[in-house]
Amino acid sequence: MANYQVTLIGAVGSVTAYDEHAIVRLLNTQQTLMFHGDTFTGKPTTKIYIDADNVLKIHEEIRLELRDALRWATQALVKEVNYQVYHPQKTWFVVESDSSPSVLVGNVCPRLRPLHELLNASEIDISTRLDYFQQLFHHYFRLAATLKIRLDEGLSNFGVTPTGELYYLDDDVYIWDRYMSCAHMLGVYFRGLLWLNPQIATQLGHIVRQQILKHFGDAQYLAVLAEQLKGIFMPNKRQLQILDNFINALPLKQQPSNRIGSSKDRYLALLGDVHGNLPALEAVLAFLATENIQQGLVLGDSVGYGPHPSECITRLADTRFVILKGNHDHALATNNFKVGFSKSAAWALTWSLPRVNAEQREWLSDLPPVVYAENWMAVHGSPLDPTFFNAYVYEMTYHDNLGVLEHKKIPICFHGHTHQPGVYGRRGISHILDGFYTGKEITLDQFSHALVCPGSVGQPRNGQIGAQLAIYDQVERKVSYHNLPYNFEVTVREMQIQGFPESLIKMLTGRT
Template identity: 40%
Template sequence: MTEFEPFPGPGVERVEVVGAVVPGEAYAEAVVAELMGKQAPEPLGRGEFFTGRPGTGVVCGDGRVAKVRLDLDLDWDTARRWVRHALDSERALGLHHPAKTWFLARVDGENRIGNVAPLLEPLHQELPVLSGEDQYRLLARLLGVYLEAATGPGKRLDEGLSNFGRDRQGRLFYLDDDTYDWDDFRSLAEALGYWIRLPLGLGTEGLTALGQELGRGILRHFGDPHWLRVLAQRLNRLFVANAEQAERRTALVEGIQSGHPSFRARMAAPEATGSTERTGSDLLAILADVHANRPALEAVLAYLKAEGITRGIVLGDVVGYGPHPQGCIELLRDSGLTLLKGNHDHAAANSQSRKGFSNTAYWVIEWTRGVLGEEAKGWLDGLPCCLEGEDWLALHGAPRDPTFFNGYVYHMTYEANLDELQDRGVPICFHGHTHIQGTYYRTAKGRDGFSGDPGQELREWRHCLVCPGSVGQPRDGKPGAAFALFHPETGELSHRRVDYDVDPVIDEMEGQGFPRPLLDRLRSGR
């Protein structure tokens, strides 16, 4: 750190250089003082060569640009601490120009915080004049830098093209002063949506290739292919203005998911029988949260067989909490039912998945990983996350959750999830995860409510969120294996529950050393 005082220039009373991103590369005090005395900083705006927050001003000269924080009014010592923190963060990030230099200045009686760096052309100015091939290379490099920041320092860069620039050697640097908390690809999806709308020269083939490069980067940095599905889901929810933009989005999404199972599936329509008589084959069984409880699952499957019901959906969480993961996998693989992935299924198949689980739940996840073979874990990992019918949606968690299986539908969130269904034009959503049987609904007049009635006419409501309860671990105070039956033609829903002997399951859990709260919960149904 060096200090320049006084400077015989217009209005500049004092300058202190705190340091550069790479020590030894800092600009001299005289350079800073000359820029600060050149003119008053011009506030940043949108759509210009320099874009950013209005609280920042810029001064340019001799191939350099100084950015000054006009929104901060700090005493000198506090300002110095602020600058040191900013400089330490940028050194840890390692993505800014080595010569970017942070300084303090007193100009016309006011203390200023700022930095000076080489003047680089931002990508939003450079990109439109490049060839499609060069656009691809540059955007691929930007995405690589972006992912490095997300998984190294754990920060989200501002994805705007104006926040990146290249020097004469072609090196890419981050130009913004700010970084943000990682948001699970939400902002990246919005940025990619903007790229789709730009008149780039990539074409659909170039966008597919860019998506493939991004997908490889996500796997390399995050190690979990589920994030490909999350990003694809976020992209598919974005607004596109016309068929051309929709085609470009499809090309990008296909590239991102290249070589990995799709996050969504569709259920085949039942075979026509020619009969008008209602039979079990007309019904869909809706199961959720089996949780490695084989006797409970066997009781439900026996009921379905006796009623002639052959079609159905399992809304995730085949494993977790219970002692029979392999047995339940085998039963369901041979059941003919359509299976979706839950958060416990995902965690059991991916060793890096820890977030969102209590210590008790995670104990069982680790136990499950130890007893399942690689083939079974691969099968769990390959399950789709979302199923779509003609007028309904099925997933494990909540419709507004882009991860598919982590969000909950309950009294604090059901209104927002009904809003999501309304925005997407989906009348019915089947979900699990809460283990509580019942339906949140919205009427045609906009009134919201909850129904735990055993028989329901879903099409009496404009939108509804249906939880069939849990097969293997109910939490509504009613022991037994819960599920539901749905008639797609009429919209009739019937909540069901069958008894089974829970004592052998509890004995086995106790013998395996399962945490006591799980045994108590299974016995009480809470």
């Protein structure tokens, strides 16, 4: 039997329930081996010692001098106090042993019943199981929203007290990855929990929706999670129905059906980045009326940068076009543009805020971030981005974005955000032949996959003056690019009157 010298660091709660003698007693019990799917799971470098009421962990991979071990354990405790997901009696300590030259770090806490066992226990009713999930997702989304960290979603990483409180058991947390791991683990739940039927999946979807709205305060993230889930593998019809019911329970409002998908119109107008420039928008709409083109996509950012946010919303809402959400639309709808926007962009959004009414902000909020049709998809930003409107398609990212299209078996993605008219195309199966193509007309049949940007209606950034758009010929699979003259002086004059930053005014006049 080894001799141990234990130094207590402290408990997650205010008072520890353990002393040095209790920890030494546990250290002298038989080590418990861990196996995947068993009661205790974990990394091979973690040693577990248990009795009927307690679980003690030693992190074998952490071998430090005493001073460094004390600092490491103290930092771990401070973080866990802040997280508020651990049992309040969880206690950190360091231990010196005559059998080891290094000081080891560990923790001990009351033994909880693992969630993966409880959820399959016959004595636990459905209401109680859903309550456990409610507690799990409360912890999960609270930390994601406030600290941008992610708990390990595996059910074995959570335990429940005899009185029903759920706590996190794993000592590790991870960087928040914007719902990607969340979606994959939900798929594991749907495939593995045999008691989960489509009706219960709807209830679970309502729980997740409630917790996302509670902690993020933004319905956009419901759409983000729903889109992530659409790519999750389900092996049979029953599990597909479970997935569908869960997804359908997420949105606050069902988006209108895709009017373009069933359209027999040959030509599809592509409008990107109107950015509150009404004269430019009117020029584009007049041109389309002359060409008798009635179907179109507005690829996000109807507002921002320009002096006519309310007028552009009203005009676009009156069209038959399918309108997507851009990052400026989302920022104005949520009044959240402190991060991710330039000084001039934030100024324009601040100016725009009192000039759009509540109904228009709701309209912006309800815009879909992505639209799918039979042979294409459409986003504001990039198909690789989980939010679909923050990331860019450009020289450093277009290979990966073409790879996403290849993986999804979607030949074309229409996008905005870059304000640069042109096509990134892939020829064949190798990205070696990927490239960027510009011109008045580009045939898409030469590509296996293509990322198509029409430029910007309201703020071109390729040195041209005018209102840019593109028209997609759905029969010949060609994209034609247009740059229309319009009275940009009207927009410039209004921006000057309203005191807009000079940098935004210069973009409309071709000066940078």
